[in-house]
Amino acid sequence: MxxxxxxxxxxxxxxxxxxxxxxxxxxxxxxxxxxxxxKIRGIGHMCRQLATQSKGVVCSSGGNAGMAAAYVARKMGVPATIVVPSSSPQMVIQKLREQGAAVQIVGKVWDDANAEALRLAETEGLTYVPPFDHPxxxxxxxxxxxxxxxxxxxxxxxxxxxxxxxxxxxxxxxxxxxxxxxxxxxxxxxxxxxxxxxxxxxxxxxxxxxxxxxxxxxxxxxxxxxxxxxxxxxxxxxxxxxxxxxxxxxxxxxxxxxxxxxxxxxxxxxxxxxxxxxxxxxxxxxxxxxxxxxxxxxxxxxxxxxxxxxxxxxxxxxxxxx
CATH class of the missing domain: 3.40.50.1100 (Rossmann fold)
Known part of the structure; x- marks a missing residue:
């Protein structure tokens, strides 16, 4: 790698x-x-630390964090689920799918999508990648x-x-x-x-x-x-x-x-x-x-x-x- x-x-x-x-x-x-x-700087660094043995990553993002997580996951060969709010442009959803990510559209704003991403991390055993709040x-x-x-x-x-x-x-x-x-x-x-x-x-x-x-x-x-x-x-x-x-x-x-x-x-x-x-x-x-x-x-x-x-x-x- x-x-x-x-x-x-x-x-x-x-x-x-x-x-x-x-x-x-x-x-x-x-x-x-x-x-x-x-976003790829932090998300790449985080995934390298946490997601090497992962069943997959999940990220809540209306755009750039999701794109970074999808790109990094594809390079690492792990599945990515990106949860986006309904306010996300169609072109972003399309680009995420082109990177091989599964896209879920939940709620109106990022906060709604994030709640679902946290739930998926918990229930599916996925590595949660936050878009901005992590050392x-x-x-x-x-x-x-x-x-x-x-x-x-x-x-x-x-x-x-x-x-x-x-x-x-x-x-x-x-x-x-x-x-x-x-x-x-x-x-x-x-x-x-x-x-x-x-x-x-x-x-x-x-x-x-x-x-x-x-x-x-x-x-x-x-x-x-x-x-x-x-x-x-x-x-x-x-x-x-x-x-x-x-x-x-x-x-x-x-x-x-x-x-x-x-x-x-x-x-x-x-x-x-x-x-x-x-x-x-x-x-x-x-x-x-x-x-x-x-x-x-x-x-x-x-x-x-x-x-x-x-x-x-x-x-x-x-x-x-x-």
Missing amino acids: AEHFHLNTPLLESVSMSRQTGTAVYLKMENSQPSGSF LLWQGHASVISEVAASLGTSVKPGAVVVSVGGGGLLCGVVQGLKDAGWADVPIVAMETVGADCFNAAVKAGRRVTLDDITSEAKCLGAKTVCQRAFEYSQCSELTIISELVTDQQALRAVETFLDEERVLVEMACGAALAAVYSGVICRLQDEGRLPSPLGPLLMIVCGGSSVNMEQLTYLRNKLRT
Whole structure:
């Protein structure tokens, strides 16, 4: 078996984003992972630890975690059952089946699908692979930062890291990776869309809160409660984590601009992070004194996404522009 299921993804400098922010912007292209997103890092790591002798894996996911679990299971030769909510795009369900996974559609949101996945793990004796809330996942995701550190070398330290937050798994991995690299003082800008903002709601309330519903079109950011570890990090005085929101329209505009400028199509959940540059969030944070001016190189985690194609993009344009 290969040492990893994930690739060491390209780290590219964006000339247009650098011009817009007045600092070098580096893109960590997680969209080029075999499963389409960063999720394969953590899920691959977890399955390698837990699922080698497994009867099969079960994962609850409206998209990227399911794709990663299905891909890894196929490579390991174990069966995969992916439980998705009814809000998942048809193209994702089709892609999961192409990877050889059995797909079950349960409930309206991820939380419903997750309850069924836990039940299947219990009754069928399957290995449960959570999409974001597990230390092995965070350990795997931390590799995204160790690769960046190896690429940039010890003399170059990011001025800030920009990530999208759904359930908080990538955020936890990035924090761990920054600590491992000796970069724990690097600020993190945590981006969400309005209507899928469980992390921002927790930061504002000073405690974890559960959203009533996911109303954003960035369905892959759609966890109603952020994981405990991500919330704890937000309260930690040694870390600087800045929680920011953009609208669905701003996230969509970021997706379109990124497609035009970098020739890469990513999903809305990833657009939330890109909007930190395209909607001027980074410059505003500098004006407010919450990020330094001048700023060292900005690291954007382009988390990717398997639930977007031209048809989906057209649908989102029509829905969000009316």
